[in-house]
Amino acid sequence: MDRLIQGHKRFLAEVFPQKKQQFRLLAESQAPECLFITCSDSRIVPDLILGAGPGDLFIARNAGNIVPPSTNEADGVTATIEYAVEVLKVKHAVLCGHSDCGALKAAVDPQAVQALPKARRWLHHVEAAFFHRQPLNPADGDAAELASLIRGNVVAQLANLQTQPCVAWAVKEGLLTVHGWYYDILSGRIERYDERLRRFAPLVD
Numbered sequence: 192m193d194r195l196i197q198g199h200k201r202f203l204a205e206v207f208p209q210k211k212q213q214f215r216l217l218a219e220s221q222a223p224e225c226l227f228i229t230c231s232d233s234r235i236v237p238d239l240i241l242g243a244g245p246g247d248l249f250i251a252r253n254a255g256n257i258v259p260p261s262t263n264e265a266d267g268v269t270a271t272i273e274y275a276v277e278v279l280k281v282k283h284a285v286l287c288g289h290s291d292c293g294a295l296k297a298a299v300d301p302q303a304v305q306a307l308p309k310a311r312r313w314l315h316h317v318e319a320a321f322f323h324r325q326p327l328n329p330a331d332g333d334a335a336e337l338a339s340l341i342r343g344n345v346v347a348q349l350a351n352l353q354t355q356p357c358v359a360w361a362v363k364e365g366l367l368t369v370h371g372w373y374y375d376i377l378s379g380r381i382e383r384y385d386e387r388l389r390r391f392a393p394l395v396d
């Protein structure tokens with residue numbers, strides 16, 4: 192906790208003064224262009240990875256970067272999506288998974304969450320990942336099997352995202368573009384899912 196407090200002191204002394212005008216504008220409203228749905232994993236820092244700043248990303252995080260299928264039930268993820276699309280009018284929605292994902296490890300080994308009833312129920316949402324496994328990538332080494340499943344989960348959750356009524360409507364009207372990404376922690380690189388070719392490719396060369 193001391194480390195966090197010291198970090199806040201540095202923010203007040205060094206960062207905030209330089210961005211004071213920007214924060215003044217953001218204090219009353221926000222207009223992010225991108226909804227970014229990713230995992231709760233502490234190793235994933237969207238602003239750092241993408242060089243983003245305050246007001247750029249509207250972020251939704253949960254274990255396994257899951258988007259529950261569209262139902263009449265309310266949940267934090269789909270409520271956030273609805274707000275981002277209907278109110279903030281974001282132009283892009285990114286569903287981003289990552290290497291070494293604990294949620295997908297638990298999907299492979301359900302005993303790992305046997306004592307966590309809520310987590311176990313939540314992870315039912317990743318079962319579709321097994322049907323969307325991606326080809327093994329030799330670059331993933333010993334983690335290739337897990338990585339193929341994690342990429343499959345990106346595809347599965349991307350499909351769930353596109354079935355959300357507000358998302359489906361905005362995409363149809365040309366107001367929103369959806370993206371599926373896979374972030375590799377070790378290399379720092381992102382892959383994007385090409386829905387036409389049904390495969391992942393580097394986001395940048």
